[in-house]
Amino acid sequence: MNERQTTVNIISSRVGVVGLAASLALFLSACGSDNPTAATDNGTTETSQAESLTGTLAGAGASSQKAAIQAWKAGFVAKNPSAQVEYDPVGSGSGVKKFLAKEVSFAGSDEVLKDEDREAAKARCEADVMHLPVYISPIAVVFNLDGVDTLNFSAETVAKIFAGQITNWNDPAIAAENEGVSLPDLAITPVHRADGSGTTYNFTEWLHAAAPSVWTHEANKKWPLAGTNGEKTQGVVSLVQSGQGSIGYVDDSAAAGMGIAKIKGAGGDYVAVSGEAAAKTLDESELSGASGMDLAFTINRTPSDPAAYPIILVSYDVVCSAYSDANEGNLVKAFVGYEVSEEGQAQAAAAAKSAPLSQALRTKINASLDSIKVG
Known part of the structure; x- marks a missing residue:
């Protein structure tokens, strides 16, 4: 392990590469998924069948997200009154275990999955797994x-x-x-x-x-x-x-x-x-690794910017790249889309003092969400 940076799995690019992300988003939008549900920047959803969201979405994991999740749940349900969200802040390790056991649809984790958990997640999802950053905090x-x-x-x-x-x-x-x-x-x-x-x-x-x-x-x-x-x-x-x-x-x-x-x-x-x-430290960190849709960070723990606060965490929603249950997949896509929207990030900053995601990173996350296959 490099003592200055931890290696995590993701695409080899800097966060600020907006052009690639925008092109990728357009390409994926054109190609579509099996049952596409696109998250818009205000957390609403668009489906090919104009379906309304119903049912309960279950997640578990990082307790660091607790205050932000409470704000996100309230905002999301206000926009989608027939849907509910349950999140158990049991900690990253226990949340990943619940995700692997199919007890929840997504896990909140302040750590990128280790190789053995990644393989278990692929078996659980019957597809690749993705890390989507939703919460950045000192x-x-x-x-x-x-x-x-x-x-x-x-x-x-x-x-x-x-x-x-x-x-x-x-x-x-x-x-x-x-x-x-x-x-x-x-x-x-x-x-x-x-x-x-x-x-x-x-x-x-x-x-x-x-x-x-x-x-x-x-x-x-x-x-x-x-x-x-x-x-x-x-x-x-x-x-x-x-x-x-x-x-x-x-x-x-x-x-x-x-x-x-x-x-x-x-x-x-x-x-x-x-x-x-905290955001200044993330600015010196890189995306590097497994696939273009899996957005985990290599965090620079010794940033050169004198105004950077170096002890930060990036908290991810760990999700499947495909859900056989269309309703479950649509709920995941819609809720994560709301979390990373401009409105959702403002709510998290007010409730938890987190660092809002940049527009360039939000573009990448929305491209990843659009790529998730449902049904």
Whole structure:
């Protein structure tokens, strides 16, 4: 594994290649699918039979998407009153298991499927599987110290804290990055996810890429060390909020009410968590891999832009490239289309502080949705 970037499966191109995506979209629109359902940019659908959407769509997976999903469900159902959406935020690992077992129609995952899961997904779908990015968010390093709302951390300092090499809040390494801050003589309690988590995968991937001499563990959705842990995002939040001296990592949408760290950027300044700063990291990341319709990212964990916030996650809807049940396929296409629409992305940004998808990336996603065969 490259220490600066994790290899994931997708087409070898930069996000900004709009011309290719637009041409591909036109080509697919002309060719059509077995029972085409095209998602428009406001989340409505157009079918050859002008069918209305009915029934319940079931999904499960990444808890990072929880706040955004709630907003998307409300907006989607308002446009499609005969349809319902159920989403269980059980975590990326458990969501993928439910998808493979055909318990749900799509999985939310903050991690690209490993080879063995990809093969299992192909068997489950009886077709190829696709990763469609719907949610881009910074991961916040959160802490609980009385009277302290923000701290500055380099990647090396964060890695040493979570590796157990820095164990007290008044450690000289922390003090050196935070002049003028009164740091208590208090033990640090790192908190990690207990479940298989895409947030953990992205966080450990950044630790290994940005501070490889300290954090020697490869990226993994399972935390590699013993220690205090909580189930899902809310479990980590609860432990940090209730434990003076605690520190953890959560999707930024769940970081309210805790201290939030700024992370040292490429130019030496400390960068605050924001969707805009997260988008700058994605701008330096690439699409690379399996097929033109499978849109997973290789994330650059050490971006050169001094204003980029480097700890980000890209959360995908993992979907089949073909659904034998036409209604199920049409629901998947319509709901994901709404998630990535301009309206849907604005709702996610308001509810979860995520970084909206670029128009170029949205064009690619809509081309992938148009390619899904149904019935």
